[in-house]
Amino acid sequence: MAQAAPRLTALAQEVLGAPLPVRLRAWDGSESGPPGTPVLVIRRRRALRRLLWKPGELGLARAWVAGDLDIQGDLYQALELMAGSLWERVADSARPTGLRALPAAVRDPRLRAAAREFAGLTAPWVPPAPPAEEARASTGPLHTLRRDRQAISHHYDVGNTFYERVLGPSMVYSCAYWEPGATLEEAQRAKLDLVCRKLGLGPGMRLLDVGCGWGSMVLHAAREYGVSAVGITLSEEQAGYARKRVAEAGLADRVEIRVQDYRELGDGPFDAISSIGMAEHVGSARYAEYAADLYALLRPGGRLLNHQIARRPLADEQHYRVNEFIDRYVFPDGELAPLGRTVGLLERAGFEVRDVEALREHYALTLRAWVANLETHWDEAVRLTSPGRARVWRLYMAASALSFERNRIGVNQVLAVRTPVSGKPGLPLRAREWRG
Structure with missing residues (x-):
């Protein structure tokens, strides 16, 4: 034609x-x-x-x-x-x-x-087969243990070397905390340190990192703040990589990495819990259970830092639909909730929410840095995964950067406390003097 x-x-x-x-x-x-x-x-x-x-x-x-x-x-x-x-x-x-x-x-x-x-269609027409990178549409109830493991494997078990090229040496797959002129590695270190300070970490404390990824948070907390830490992930590849990093850092006596769901934990209490970029996988049907489980795992006075992407609320929440590209190619079964809903469910579980910090612009900068890394290592990324997988990540991260910049989505750190019966949560009187 x-x-x-x-x-x-x-x-x-x-x-x-x-x-x-x-x-x-x-x-x-x-x-x-x-x-x-x-x-x-x-x-x-x-x-x-x-x-x-x-x-x-x-x-x-x-x-x-x-x-x-x-x-x-x-x-x-x-x-x-x-x-x-x-x-x-x-x-x-x-x-x-x-x-x-x-x-x-x-x-x-x-x-x-x-x-x-x-x-150029003529009858009979056979529709094109979906690309091999597409996750199969799952059946059955959302967010069962088995289904969540499958979803996490689809996203994270694509090769640690691929993620090294995209994320850089920090191996942190969540929003960094930027200062003018900072490198991605410096901004990610600043984010990890911010989390540790908000949690009031110190020697002898016990930290749980839910969705620990490649171990960056537990390593930073153990090395810089002297805590004992447990990191949990559903990804076998992440866990193997994190354990190797822990051993190389000489911290195997203070850091444990497990392939475990947060619903399977039974060895609390912990002094502090970090959940950084994990709660998006929980889903609305399970979020109350997630909040209650973390509350039960904390000692009285313990702090939770929940770092989570949020979407804008809808006039009618019944009309919320997950983006089909994200669901089939990036995060199967992932869901975003408005910030107000997240705070409300944490409070309903018993938490006292003490601080909310919005980092929307920081995530846009982080995503642009990841896209630049991917484009720099494009040929290797294609070789490590597939042309389709590399195209998925490039579009997903670039489009997400623009979504943060246009205020279509945001990301927030919510600091919550399991306040003791005395009503004294052990926090400083002045907001954001986190070391109290």
């Missing part, structure tokens, strides 16, 4: 309800759209077949991961320009726009016929 791009651009404008804000290049080499902008490249007609089969985020995600779609030019600029047209347009009661319009569009006989012509 000659000159596919202009016809596709016109069709996209009709379906999305707005002009395409980027230039489009089709598989036949034709181009259309505003010059001087990033180029959305449709490498294969199969991209359109994916959108016809799964009209919306999932079809778009499959086309991206498979390499049927690509961006030439500044990825951040392209996502910024397309966000308003594709993801952030408010659905009109009379006519939805953006990606929300696709399901209705593919049911329209005229538009469906035009799309099928572009896609």
